[in-house]
Amino acid sequence: MKHWPALGGVLVAVVLAACSARNDSAQAKQTTSKETKMSDDDLLVGSFDRSPPPKVDPVVRDGKRYAQYIGTHDEHIGQSGGLLEIVDAATSKRLGLIKVYDNQREPDLEGDVQDIFFSAMAFDSAGKLIITDEVGRRFAVDVVKGESQQLP
Secondary structure (H helix, E strand, O other): OOOHHHHHHHHHHHHHHHHHHHHHHHHHHHHHOOOOOOOHHHHHHOOOOOOOOOOOOOEEEOOEEEEEOOOOOEOOOOEOOOEEEEEEOOOOOEEEEEEOOOOOOOOOOOOHHHOOOEEEEEEOOOOOEEEEEOOOOEEEEEOOOOEEEEOO
16 A cells, blocks of 8 residues: 555656657647648638639729629629629618629639639729729729620
């Protein structure tokens, strides 16, 4: 019975040594690993396969705010990129959504790498909203009629 307290001390020492070795191994693995820990912001901004969409500031005209709509792939709309959202600038109520160009996905490829977003947007002197996409195509959007036409 005299040896039980000593045996308990040995067991505690063995458990602490094992925990310490495990912790040292995990720290060594972490410092030598080439992996980068992602933050929540990284998950919201982009994906592992494509860069985030270009930042294109909304344009306000006649009390309406015109902005690129970036959302998830919507089966009702049929795509993710190429969408223009129209919002009442005073109330922030959505007034409409215009499909500026088709952005259909191939089912055998990962979806987000196929999305094409706006890279620039500005009104011209005739009142058409000129939108340039990531691949350099240009479109004239009649925001009153809700129609878009590709420019040469």
